[in-house]
Amino acid sequence: MRLxxxxxxxRDRREFYYQGAAVMLERPAPDAGEDAxxxxxxxxxxxxxxxxxLWSHDAGCGAWLKVxxxxxxxxxxSVILAREVRQ
Structure with a gap:
């Protein structure tokens, strides 16, 4: 795969590091319980x-990307710089 x-x-995918899905998860309360x-x-x-x-271009420019x-x-x-993502 190329990004x-x-x-x-x-560039080849091996230059990048996968950081995970670009979604905000709501963190449970500290006492929320094992299932939560x-x-x-x-x-x-x-x-x-x-x-x-989210991907980071670790073996290149170091930019964080939203892919x-x-x-x-x-x-x-699509690929854009993560800093250009509007909330």
């Missing part, structure tokens, strides 16, 4: 289709 870095251009913490730490939807992910990737086909839909 198009907005700064460096298209298990769900928070381990359970994800894992649905086919597009997923927003929209189809998790079934690995097709890259």
């Amino acid at each position: 198009p870095c907005p700064i460096c251009g298209e 913490w298990d769900e928070y730490l381990h359970l994800r939807d894992n649905s086919p289709g597009d997923l927003d992910e 929209t990737r189809n998790v079934s086909t690995h097709e890259i839909r």
Whole structure:
């Protein structure tokens, strides 16, 4: 798989480090119980289709990227610098 870095251009996936899904999870209260913490730490939807992910270009410019990737086909839909994401 190749990722198009907005700064460096298209590069091999091995230059990047996958940081996880780009979603905000609501952290349970410290006393929420074992089931709430298990769900928070381990359970994800894992649905086919597009997923927003965070990647860092560790072996390149060091930029953090928001990558929209189809998790079934690995097709890259879009890549932007994470600092450009508007909340």
